[in-house]
Amino acid sequence: MPSWNRQIYPPKDGLFEVSQESPEYWDVFENMLKKPPNHQHAKIDPKTGQSSDVHGKKNQHDARFSVYQDAYNSKPRSRSCATGMHDAWITKLQRIQNPDLYTYYDSQKQRIGKTPGATDVASGEVKQVRGWHGTGGFPAENIYNDRQDGFMMQFASEGQWGRGLYFAEDAGYSHFYASPADPHQNDLQEDEREMMLASVITGNTVDGSNGSRVMSVEKSCEDVTIVGNTFRNGGRGSSINQPRNFILADNVFVNNTTKCEPDPRRGRRTFVTGGYERYAELYFTTHEPGGRYGNVTVRGNIFTSGPHATHAITFAPGGDTLVVTDNIFRGPVTSIPAPAGCEGPVIRDNLTAP
Secondary structure, eight states: OOOOOOOOOOOOOEEEEOOTTSHHHHHHHHHHSOSOOOGGGOOBOTTTOOBTTOOOOOOOOOOEEEEEEEOTTOOOOOGGGOOOOTTOEEEEEEEEEOHHHHHHHHHHHHHHHTSTTOBOTTTOOBOEEEEEEOOTTSOTHHHHTOSSOSSOGGGOEEETTEEEOOOBSSHHHHGGGSBOOOTTTOOOOTTEEEEEEEEEEOOEEEEOOTTSOSEEEOTTOEEEEEESEEEESOSSOEEEESOEEEEEESOEEEOOOGGGSSOTTTOOBOTTTSSBOOOOSEEEEOSSTTOOEEEEEEESOEEEOOTTOSOSEEEOTTEEEEEEESOEEESSOOOOOOOTTOBSOEEESOEEOO
8 A cells, every 4th residue: 555644734823914805804804893884984994995884704713813903083982882993994914823822722612611501502612702802002912922821810900890801892892902003012003003803712601680699509419510600790699508529610700799789779688687688709508407518629710709798708617628729819808707617628829819
């Protein structure tokens, strides 16, 4: 039989310009113009003579982009009313190809895809969105040339929900944070801005109603693992009742104690004292006198508290082998009271961020 000598070439690395004739170009163009075109805002690109309201064929792809946008003659808009960028056009579009970052992204995608609710039922794909990201005065090349993390928390700034990495589905919002022209850092023209478009893995997201517990694991649960979810806007925190062999790892919790707010429209008064109810963001309880629970691990989660939560985490008496480690706590409430009446609690290596 003949022998074949086939040479395997590694993926090309770097920035690759996307031409205007490419479906990929028009995919980004339409993503930038999220709402139907409004001819009142249409502009003519002085370089091509093309209207900013022209549409092309949409095509699905996985690439990430660095986008140079000409905001020529655009009027300032408030952050609350930014709805697309009908008065802007792309002056340069580059695809970012970084094999190391793509390998990391793909591994995280596969990991999150194993968690319940993380995949779309119709397509079978892991849930993700495309989000715009402006880096302000921070050079974007520090992100797309990195070989380990890409978007790095150590350079993240303060936002509405604390220090973190923020992405927007509306390009008009991220435009406020886009990199401006700076002769010392980039080759942008005075009326150009630079943004990035990234694939953001969301996995399973649980939106709590104002009155509900955003997560409730009931009586004497055993052998439960909850990994890779986002829980937000719950009313009465997250309740775990007398568990045994319980793991809570790599989840995100955002303001799940809205019933604690002293606001008649959002808060809830208790019939016992007449004051507003009080909850921790996450609390472990028992359902029977002298109840026991244990072998509990809370690891690698991110908690952003509401302003009126009592604590970040609390433990009822009766627990044993409780481990709380490598979590990040943000917001005005980050405390974890010492677990009174519990045996062998380990609370260490957690980070409190602004």
